[in-house]
Amino acid sequence: MKSRIGGLLVLIIAAQTFGTRGFPESLNIGLAEPITGVQSWVRKNRSSNWSFKFFFNPLISVVEFGLNCVESFFTWLPWFIPAIVVFAVIARTRRWGVAVFAAFAVVYPGIVGVWSESIVTISLMAVSVLMCVLVGVPLGVLTALNTRTESILRPILDGMQTVPATVYLIPIVLVFGIGPAPAAIATVIYALPPMVRLTALGIQQVPRSAVEAAQMFGATKRQVLAKVQLPLAVPSIITGINQTVMMALGIVVIATLVGAGGLGQEINQTVRRLQPGRGLIVSLAVVAVALVLDRVSMSLVSNPGAQRIRIKRNTLYIGLICLAVMAVIGRVFGWVEFPFSWGTSFADPIDTGFKWFRTTFDVVTRPFNDFVVREILVRAQTLFNETITWQAIVVVASAFSYYVAGWKLSLLTAGGITFIGLTGRWPDSVDTLAQTVVAVIISILIALPLGIWLGRRPRAESIISPVLDAMQTIPCLVYAIPFVMIFSVGPVPGIVAAVVYAIPPGIRLTSLGIRQVNYESLEAATTFGATQRQVLWGVRVPLAMPSIILAINQMVMMVLAMAIISGMVGGGGLGYRSIEALTKPDSGLGVEVGIAIVIMATILDRLLQATAKRLQAPVAI
Amino acid sequence: MESGDLPALDLRNIWKVFGPGDGSRAIELVKNGMSRSDILQQTQQTVAVRDVSFSVARGETFVVMGLSGSGKSTLIRCLSRLIEPTQGEVSLSGDNLLAMNEEQLREVRRGRMSMVFQHFGLFPHRKVIDNIAYGLEVQKIDKQARIAKATEMLKTVGLDGWADHYPQQLSGGMQQRVGLARALAVDPQILLFDEPFSALDPLIRKEMQDELIRLQKTMQRTVVFITHDFAEALRLGDRIAIMKDGSFDQVGTPEEIVSSPATPYVREFVNDVPRAKVLSVKTVTVAGTAATSSRTVMSTAKIETIIPMLLEGDEAITVTDASNKIIGIVNRQSVAKILQAEQK
Numbered sequence: 035m036k037s038r039i040g041g042l043l044v045l046i047i048a049a050q051t052f053g054t055r056g057f058p059e060s061l062n063i064g065l066a067e068p069i070t071g072v073q074s075w076v077r078k079n080r081s082s083n084w085s086f087k088f089f090f091n092p093l094i095s096v097v098e099f100g101l102n103c104v105e106s107f108f109t110w111l112p113w114f115i116p117a118i119v120v121f122a123v124i125a126r127t128r129r130w131g132v133a134v135f136a137a138f139a140v141v142y143p144g145i146v147g148v149w150s151e152s153i154v155t156i157s158l159m160a161v162s163v164l165m166c167v168l169v170g171v172p173l174g175v176l177t178a179l180n181t182r183t184e185s186i187l188r189p190i191l192d193g194m195q196t197v198p199a200t201v202y203l204i205p206i207v208l209v210f211g212i213g214p215a216p217a218a219i220a221t222v223i224y225a226l227p228p229m230v231r232l233t234a235l236g237i238q239q240v241p242r243s244a245v246e247a248a249q250m251f252g253a254t255k256r257q258v259l260a261k262v263q264l265p266l267a268v269p270s271i272i273t274g275i276n277q278t279v280m281m282a283l284g285i286v287v288i289a290t291l292v293g294a295g296g297l298g299q300e301i302n303q304t305v306r307r308l309q310p311g312r313g314l315i316v317s318l319a320v321v322a323v324a325l326v327l328d329r330v331s332m333s334l335v336s337n338p339g340a341q342r343i344r345i346k347r348n349t350l351y352i353g354l355i356c357l358a359v360m361a362v363i364g365r366v367f368g369w370v371e372f373p374f375s376w377g378t379s380f381a382d383p384i385d386t387g388f389k390w391f392r393t394t395f396d397v398v399t400r401p402f403n404d405f406v407v408r409e410i411l412v413r414a415q416t417l418f419n420e421t422i423t424w425q426a427i428v429v430v431a432s433a434f435s436y437y438v439a440g441w442k443l444s445l446l447t448a449g450g451i452t453f454i455g456l457t458g459r460w461p462d463s464v465d466t467l468a469q470t471v472v473a474v475i476i477s478i479l480i481a482l483p484l485g486i487w488l489g490r491r492p493r494a495e496s497i498i499s500p501v502l503d504a505m506q507t508i509p510c511l512v513y514a515i516p517f518v519m520i521f522s523v524g525p526v527p528g529i530v531a532a533v534v535y536a537i538p539p540g541i542r543l544t545s546l547g548i549r550q551v552n553y554e555s556l557e558a559a560t561t562f563g564a565t566q567r568q569v570l571w572g573v574r575v576p577l578a579m580p581s582i583i584l585a586i587n588q589m590v591m592m593v594l595a596m597a598i599i600s601g602m603v604g605g606g607g608l609g610y611r612s613i614e615a616l617t618k619p620d621s622g623l624g625v626e627v628g629i630a631i632v633i634m635a636t637i638l639d640r641l642l643q644a645t646a647k648r649l650q651a652p653v654a655i
Numbered sequence: 656m657e658s659g660d661l662p663a664l665d666l667r668n669i670w671k672v673f674g675p676g677d678g679s680r681a682i683e684l685v686k687n688g689m690s691r692s693d694i695l696q697q698t699q700q701t702v703a704v705r706d707v708s709f710s711v712a713r714g715e716t717f718v719v720m721g722l723s724g725s726g727k728s729t730l731i732r733c734l735s736r737l738i739e740p741t742q743g744e745v746s747l748s749g750d751n752l753l754a755m756n757e758e759q760l761r762e763v764r765r766g767r768m769s770m771v772f773q774h775f776g777l778f779p780h781r782k783v784i785d786n787i788a789y790g791l792e793v794q795k796i797d798k799q800a801r802i803a804k805a806t807e808m809l810k811t812v813g814l815d816g817w818a819d820h821y822p823q824q825l826s827g828g829m830q831q832r833v834g835l836a837r838a839l840a841v842d843p844q845i846l847l848f849d850e851p852f853s854a855l856d857p858l859i860r861k862e863m864q865d866e867l868i869r870l871q872k873t874m875q876r877t878v879v880f881i882t883h884d885f886a887e888a889l890r891l892g893d894r895i896a897i898m899k900d901g902s903f904d905q906v907g908t909p910e911e912i913v914s915s916p917a918t919p920y921v922r923e924f925v926n927d928v929p930r931a932k933v934l935s936v937k938t939v940t941v942a943g944t945a946a947t948s949s950r951t952v953m954s955t956a957k958i959e960t961i962i963p964m965l966l967e968g969d970e971a972i973t974v975t976d977a978s979n980k981i982i983g984i985v986n987r988q989s990v991a992k993i994l995q996a997e998q999k
Binding site: 241243244246247248249250251252253254257262265266268 | 732735737760761762763764765766768769770772773774775776777778779780789790793794837841847
């Protein structure tokens, strides 16, 4: 052991002495050029090549047609019809409060004056989610039942989750161009993984004995699937749809970069105009859409035998006819558009409030801003670009990986870091890494204590958890708006927004870990006369450690996802480059940035997962 | 030979090896006397069932008793082909089960064999009545007929009135009655029970055992019953096999096993059994003649039933066999001797 450490020190010193500071531009392998070549080829051949003629272009037309249908249907429909339908569907489960709330959420976009934008967004959601279901459910079934499909699909799905959304967008823009239909396809690709995963999970979770029972009665494979496995997987599939909707709504803002209109575009504009009030109320419209879709889908499935209001077929028909009549009457009298809008009356006071906050707390925010930029970010840049040689960085990082997770990850780390340098994105990556580390440290300092505190207070948790849920559905760009107002444009609002974005799941996972500690272990500690504090630090926290590490892992991933957004508000680094790549568009640059982000995310993810595994109590074989 | 003379179920040299590869090497190693853990280390394979043979006559209840990890669940899945045995033969009234293709296997499962599961294996998304009718539905029997049959079965297991409930609204014991009714609904010749009562609490378990004994009296099906409860095995089994580490330690009637356990392992179970309840008078009969022949008893009666007679008077009791022939006597000493063995 000692000789190893000695050897490592020698290696580090050698790397530092003989290596180069910063990654030399001469080593850039020019990854961008061939891709840019593909880009110009695609541009030239978009109308002549068979793959476009017979596949991509027709696909676009179909999606466009679908979008138009849904959009014109909702535009035709008088505004009160959707509210009534949503109320009725949820009221069937006898949860009246939820029903009223959801109906209110339906009219909320109207009240704040973004009714037509919401319709555009809802059409995008509806079409993308439908496509996700059509593709995702069969894939999920295949994954669950066929081990070969699983071994191919699993790593792809795992990989997709670490790739930031802008990276998906680049090839899509390349192939499909810009517009609402490409945005829908991008959304599908981004939101597909949970659909596949949860369908597969649902099928795999069907009790073995139920499947065996069906087999024992001589059911064919098809009968087992159709009558036992799929019906029992329905709750899980619905959860998958839910997750898909949430993910789709999550990239609603980014999708505007490839031409989706609607609420995303509206939010995008509020950032440019620095109107946090309006940004907030429009974002709440996105939250409202998410909430309605969530509650409606949840009310469609319920446990067998659960109490719900039974409706006779005739009553149902009469109800539908009434709705149709009301819709026609609404059309005739012209009650189509939402009749009033109080949008500005909510937004303006918020804007004023932020301006007041900014001027009043200038004494705090400005020094904080300067401190983070000068003392941390700039120093980190000098450290990694000018003080330490890149060879030394590689050695130290891979030695650490070796210590945590063995030689495989160590090789991956060394190769990954070197490859980032070879793509020519070294300085940008250093920027992003420094920002990420700062944001993660702040997130840990906030989320872990809060999570540990909440984990032992179920009542406080039950109050806070809906707030945390809502925070997760708000598009991440929205978090940035108020902080751009408070701090000036630059990396700091991005960092602060990333912290706010990342802490809800951090708090959640930490408190979950604390809460799920084996009851008997706690009782045992108590019977030995441990104090509350001893139980917490001696039993609860150590046993919750894997969960806490996963919380940190999740926060790292979310902060990295936020890197793109922070690029939109002046954060620099890889985020800024990816926006640049998308808007130019420059596919070569986009791919370089994508690779750098994916490598960073993968290494950090693997390292933290490995740490969590090391901390897990050994399991009996 | 007529099919009626063949055993309903016949297993010959069944082996099951879990793990990568075809398992023949692991079987070789077992035959050479290598231990489980060594085999696992060498081949990454686990031998779950080793060379098990037995046959079950028509109408007989055969109980396989073993602790967890003994391979009993694997064994019952091998004989229904929910798990494919690595080696061996299974025949149902002379038909080779392992040679059947999927279609033929389905036919067997639809009509000739059904199974009751440890955790019930009910379909939570179907009502009780539709659970029971499932086997008939798979056979594409029309709805009216299958509901009629299912309703009848529901009555047989004493659950009429519960048809429109969902399984999870029922207690554990009731759920297993549904499982039983579902298995019976297809009118199978062979019923397989995989620890059906082990998830139930003791009183309900006893009630379910009585129910099964009652049903078996009228139905006379061929039953293979898996359990980890020795007392349950003694109550239900015409014959019992004690399974340990994948093979049978002993096979015999409850009385044979209790009166002469073959291995120390079996003896450990037997030690806890109240013998008077299991053993018949025959095992305590000694040669001799009684002073009076007014007190006689059948040799097949359980010892427990003659204890009041022994307490009543000092003299020995005459023992007769099924054809009323005198075969000997029992007295206080001979009974006391066997009960004393229990104390050791």
